Every structure is written in C-alpha cells, then in structure tokens.
Amino acid sequence: MSFQKYSGKTLEEALTNASLDKGVSSDELTYNITEEKSGFLGIGKSVEIEVYCEKDVEAFIQKYIETYFKNAQMDGSVEIINENGFYKITVNTSNNAILIGKGGKTLQAFNRLVKAAASAEFKKRVGLLIDVNGYKEDRYEKICKMAIRVAKDVRRTKVNAILDPMPADERKAIHNALSGMKNISTQSEGEGEGRRLKILYTPQKNEE
Missing domain, CATH: 3.30.1370.50 (R3H-like domain)
Known part of the structure; x- marks a missing residue:
C-alpha cells in the first residue's frame, strides 16, 4: 500500500506532520481520515489520516514497471516526468520490439495495465503515457x-x-x-x- 498514516491532535497537525515527512506542502497531499477521537474534555483528542502525494504515485509506477521487468526476465530502465499530475514514462529494454508489439498493440496493453494498477492503488484516475525508446x-x-x-x-x-x-x-x-x-x-x-x-x-x- 502506498498510503502512509500520520496522526495529530488536529487534522491540521496531522497534515503538517505528513508534509514535513514527505517534504511537500500540505496542499500537495491527498488524504483520508481513518480515525478520529474526541477525547474527554479535549484530553486525548486525535486524528489519524492516510496520505499520499504525487511523489508516491511516481514511486509506485516506477516499482510496478521494474517488478514487471523482473518477473518477465527483462532488463530495463524507467524514467518518469510529472507534467501537472500526468505521468510521461520512458522505458527502454533490450526487448523493445517485444514490448512494443505489432502496430504498438503490446505497448497499448502495457500502458492500460500500468494505468489500471496505479488508478486502483490510489483510488482515482491516474493519467499516464508510456513510450519505449522514442517509439511514440x-x-x-x-x-x-x-x-x-x-x-x-x-x-x-x-x-x-x-x-x-x-x-x-x-x-x-x-x-x-x-x-x-x-x-x-x-x-x-x-x-x-x-x-x-x-x-x-x-x-x-x-x-x-
């Protein structure tokens, strides 16, 4: 799971803890409240959130593709450029022709696979495009x-x-x-x- 959990006495404090840990501003975080305790007379009050940012999406995509290569016994490199939340991914392997497929069909299927995996992981539509050695x-x-x-x-x-x-x-x-x-x-x-x-x-x- 790419979500990490953080807590604080208030939502603002939990978000601050997350932003400091991830090195991004609070505005760059996406979060869900997983637990909220009111305490007694304000004592023991806490909020727990699960959080991710765009760096986490990039890391997931990178690891997913590298794991795919490993399982398929393919060597390969992965480069990801984030353009305002749309991920442009360049991969290169010694099996470029196999990954592209006839008329680019295999590459289209691979693009759909990675997109579906990232979208399912982060519970939102993740836009991405994979290119292989300049084919696109x-x-x-x-x-x-x-x-x-x-x-x-x-x-x-x-x-x-x-x-x-x-x-x-x-x-x-x-x-x-x-x-x-x-x-x-x-x-x-x-x-x-x-x-x-x-x-x-x-x-x-x-x-x-």
Whole structure:
C-alpha cells in the first residue's frame, strides 16, 4: 500500500506532520481520515489520516514497471516526468520490439495495465503515457503526416473521412496537427478500443 498514516491532535497537525515527512506542502497531499477521537474534555483528542502525494504515485509506477521487468526476465530502465499530475514514462529494454508489439498493440496493453494498477492503488484516475525508446514520437509523426494527407483530400473533395481505430493519445496528436487547418475539423466517435477519429469538411472554419 502506498498510503502512509500520520496522526495529530488536529487534522491540521496531522497534515503538517505528513508534509514535513514527505517534504511537500500540505496542499500537495491527498488524504483520508481513518480515525478520529474526541477525547474527554479535549484530553486525548486525535486524528489519524492516510496520505499520499504525487511523489508516491511516481514511486509506485516506477516499482510496478521494474517488478514487471523482473518477473518477465527483462532488463530495463524507467524514467518518469510529472507534467501537472500526468505521468510521461520512458522505458527502454533490450526487448523493445517485444514490448512494443505489432502496430504498438503490446505497448497499448502495457500502458492500460500500468494505468489500471496505479488508478486502483490510489483510488482515482491516474493519467499516464508510456513510450519505449522514442517509439511514440516516431508514431505521432507518421500518423500526423498521414492525417494531413487525408485532410487535404477531404478539403478538396468535401467528403468526410474516418480513420482506423487508435488510442486516445494518437487521436489527440492528430487533432492538434489539424486544429489550425482551414475548412477541417476533427471528431472522435465509437467506444473503447474501437474509438476512431473523423476528419470533417467544415467550410465555416477559416483558420490556416
């Protein structure tokens, strides 16, 4: 469990104890009150809380991936960058191709696995994206070039197009790439792994 417990005579004191121990401000803590004693005439009053901060989320992700590598008998390194609560994770192993899989499918599944584990551990939705040795950046460049070609055809023919299903991060990359294109807009449709991006002819949009 990544939660640690702290106590104090008041909630404020318990949070102060936690923030001093973790080296972060009280505002950076997420907590639940696990026990509260009123005492007698104020004597013996105490509050116990379980607490975590973003450093604990990073530590959990790091350990989870390293344990996965160990169990799979894979060597590997893990680097995590926290961008306002969204965790960008770069991993590199001697088995990069195996971890990526055909068309990135294994990497997508691994990303879902780590995300689900972190979200379950901290009882909240944890946003993260795993890249393997720069694969995702290369992938973004490739699919965005493809989408721009399709968008130009949509603008020329005035006929909307639907791309193949792809994960949310890839749809977002294409959306950003086409956001300033004249007469073109994008829209996601579908559910789960079948969710895909539509490229729409939008004559009223005049940005370029």
